[in-house]
Amino acid sequence: MSLEPFGARLRRAMEDRGPLCVGIDPHASLLTQWGLSDDVAGLERFSMTVIEALADRVAVLKPQSAFFERFGSRGIAVLEKSVGVARAAGALVVMDAKRGDIGSTMAAYAETFLHKDAPLFSDALTVSPYLGYGSLKPAVELARESGAGLFVLALTSNPEGGEVQHAVRADGRNVGATMLGHLAAENAGETPLGSFGAVVGATLGDLSSYDLDINGPLLAPGIGAQGAAASDLAGVFGAAVRNVVPNVSRGVLRHGPGMIALRESADRFAEEIRAALASA
Structure with missing residues (x-):
């Protein structure tokens, strides 16, 4: 049986736990900072500590697949365990893999992360549309079938993103706005929230020239270490701020390995x- 649509599950989690996504980013320097070895044992200890500390209290956990993949098959095994344990504890899991390809290859990526029986099945997947939005069709279809969601790169927080995302098409719209338009069409008529979201950086300043009302979630990296603050959200996202899922990684993870400190940091963010959204 398929799950309830991701958008509905995400809205409920945001209301119950607050709209916070914490990344699980076990990069080498952070493992060292935690006093862990840069190997599979350190990787597993890091991931399980974050999950034990946070999976019962934050709405979303977002493992970055690359930091697991670098250890080969044993790292993927830790990723598989992490996804299962986090979901069992009640967190929604967004797999940050940024996959993008065409045809049967895109379908295989979708099967890996979005098929309900896949070992790495996640509640949502980040994807890249820069082989054309239509190239994502296999992932869109399987996500609908399984009750999962997608977060499509639209207006990212890295400065290099602008050379693609701000490029102007023949119709006068830029590429980022075009992606937002596609997502609004995917989410049309869905309640209480569509399952097809966009990645939109919280560091981008005033985005009032874009229609961010896509009736879907907006995953917003940049809070904390990248310089954005919760108080910036209303100014960046305007009326769409209610659908924003701010992502914090280093801002929380730097407080490890103590679980109490991790929890206190996540609770503080x-x-x-919550306070920023209440005053928006």
């Missing part, structure tokens, strides 16, 4: 975000 969640409360700041």
Whole structure:
């Protein structure tokens, strides 16, 4: 049986736990900072600590697949375990893999992360549309079938993104706006929230020239270490701020390996975000 649509599950999690996504980013320097070895044992200890500390209290956990893949098959095994344990504890899992390809290859990526019986099945997947939005069709279709969601790169926080995302098409719209338009069409008529979201950086300043009302979630990296604050969200996202899922990684993870400190940091960010949204 398919799950309830991701958008509905995400809206409920955001209301119950607050709209916070915490990344699981076990890069080498952070493992060292935690006093862990840069190997599979350190990887597993890091991931399980974050999950034990946070999976019962934050809405979303977002493992970055690359930091697991670098250890080969044993790292993927840790990723598989992490996804299962986090979901069992009640967190929604967004797999940050940024996959993008065409035809049967895109279908295989979708099967890997979005098929309900796949070992790495996640509640949502980040994807890249820069082989053309239509190239994502296999992932869109399988996500609908399984009750999962997608987060499509639209207006990312890295400065290099502008050379693609701000490029102007023949119709006068830029590429980022075009992606937002596609997502609005995917989410049309869905309640309480569509399952097809966009990645939109919280560091981008005033985005009032874009229609961010896509009736879907907006995954917003940039809070914390990248310089954006919860108080910036309303100014960046305007009326769409209610659908924003701010992502914090280093801002929380740097407080490890102590679980109490991790929890306190996540709770602090969640409360700041709640307060900012309440005053928006």
